[in-house]
Amino acid sequence: MNDQIRPAPESVTPAVSGPAPAHGPRAGYLDYARIGPLSRPAAAALATTTALAARLDPTDLDRLFALSDAAQTSAARLLDARRHEIALAPSTSNGLFTVAAALHGPGTVLVPRDEFPANLYPWLRFAGRGGPAVRLVDPDGQRHITPDLLRRHLTPDVTALAVSAVDSLTGHLAPLAALKEVLGPGRLLIVDAIQGLGSVPLEVDAADILVSGGQKWLRAGWGAALLLIRDRCAERLAPGLGGWAGVTEPFAPRHPAPPLPGAAAHLATNPDFPAAAAIGAAIDALAGQGGPAVVGGRIRAVLNELLDRARQAGAEVLLDGLGPQERGGIGAFRLPGHDPAAVHRALEAGGVITTRRDEWIRLSPHASTPDAAADLLTEALHVFTRPTSHSQEPICPTN
Numbered sequence: 001m002n003d004q005i006r007p008a009p010e011s012v013t014p015a016v017s018g019p020a021p022a023h024g025p026r027a028g029y030l031d032y033a034r035i036g037p038l039s040r041p042a043a044a045a046l047a048t049t050t051a052l053a054a055r056l057d058p059t060d061l062d063r064l065f066a067l068s069d070a071a072q073t074s075a076a077r078l079l080d081a082r083r084h085e086i087a088l089a090p091s092t093s094n095g096l097f098t099v100a101a102a103l104h105g106p107g108t109v110l111v112p113r114d115e116f117p118a119n120l121y122p123w124l125r126f127a128g129r130g131g132p133a134v135r136l137v138d139p140d141g142q143r144h145i146t147p148d149l150l151r152r153h154l155t156p157d158v159t160a161l162a163v164s165a166v167d168s169l170t171g172h173l174a175p176l177a178a179l180k181e182v183l184g185p186g187r188l189l190i191v192d193a194i195q196g197l198g199s200v201p202l203e204v205d206a207a208d209i210l211v212s213g214g215q216k217w218l219r220a221g222w223g224a225a226l227l228l229i230r231d232r233c234a235e236r237l238a239p240g241l242g243g244w245a246g247v248t249e250p251f252a253p254r255h256p257a258p259p260l261p262g263a264a265a266h267l268a269t270n271p272d273f274p275a276a277a278a279i280g281a282a283i284d285a286l287a288g289q290g291g292p293a294v295v296g297g298r299i300r301a302v303l304n305e306l307l308d309r310a311r312q313a314g315a316e317v318l319l320d321g322l323g324p325q326e327r328g329g330i331g332a333f334r335l336p337g338h339d340p341a342a343v344h345r346a347l348e349a350g351g352v353i354t355t356r357r358d359e360w361i362r363l364s365p366h367a368s369t370p371d372a373a374a375d376l377l378t379e380a381l382h383v384f385t386r387p388t389s390h391s392q393e394p395i396c397p398t399n
Contacts (some may be wrong), residue, residue, distance in 0.1 A: 071280025223275025
């Protein structure tokens with residue numbers, strides 16, 4: 001944007017400070033794939049920027065714009081991208097709809113049939129409205145997507161593959177580099193990264209387009225998502241949802257004005273500044289903890305221990321054959337012969353917070369998850385394997 005609508009950030013210090021939350025998540029909180037409780041840096045950034053927005057002196061507005069810029073710079077480092085290849089969208093879903101509106105047909109987008117619906121509806125809504133057709137791909141066994149599966153569906157009309165970096169139920173980590181190799185340079189790899197960004201290392205270089213909100217593994221809350229559109233594919237996307245914030249002269253006497261360069265061309269309006277500051281603080285905190293490789297290693301170690309405890313209780317683990325580098329931060333299990341709803345209630349009663357998807361109980365810890373969480377899980381599941389004084393059969397709680 002030009003200086004008419006945003007002050008120049010050169011004189012602004014983008015550092016934030018503020019009160020940290022009084023309490024973090026409980027020891028048994030294993031539901032980061034659903035929502036990550038705000039981290040202290042993100043909460044501090046939200047508090048500071050909200051205070052600025054409440055006061056809003058001219059220099060405060062400068063700071064708000066600068067914090068948004070700083071968040072984009074941090075995101076570019078995380079995603080190994082150029083600064084102008086990053087924009088901030090309101091959410092993962094909004095970012096995916098932005099991409100669907102920008103990618104005009106003809107052609108076909110492949111989407112795994114068991115994708116999380118946020119990565120399906122944008123393509124369905126724009127198919128027949130100038131966007132490419134959609135073809136659903138059945139999974140290869142229980143794995144979300146594999147290069148061999150993609151190769152079998154790669155007909156000449158295919159122009160893109162839209163896929164989650166990590167499957168939200170099985171935890172299968174998509175082999176992004178291998179998928180991009182199969183697609184080749186002429187087809188787009190579009191990645192919904194929200195279940196992977198901040199939880200495990202991702203092959204982000206392979207993604208032509210990547211979208212990720214901050215409310216899960218990054219622990220940044222709602223309101224801001226990273227939208228990466230690499231230069232190598234930018235010319236293939238028209239600014240379908242780009243509004244006044246995405247043009248070079250928003251106050252030009254006549255419109256439309258030329259779009260801004262890079263991902264900013266797809267912005268409809270200014271970002272949510274407190275949310276932008278929060279996601280920037282969360283990304284900086286991730287870097288300060290050693291980055292995705294270090295944090296992801298800890299998450300995988302915690303998850304492996306939790307899944308081992310579930311197996312010891314007689315549980316069946318979904319997609320148990322995944323190799324160490326094939327799983328993200330998500331694992332799911334079920335107890336054969338027991339009502340999944342009853343198991344889920346027993347876990348919650350025992351202080352273990354999870355998500356139930358039909359018959360499966362999903363575990364998704366974080367690097368900060370304490371060792372005590374595994375003991376809580378074991379104790380909560382023990383009621384299903386402990387024999388009563390009258391029978392050796394497992395019992396099922398009624399509460």
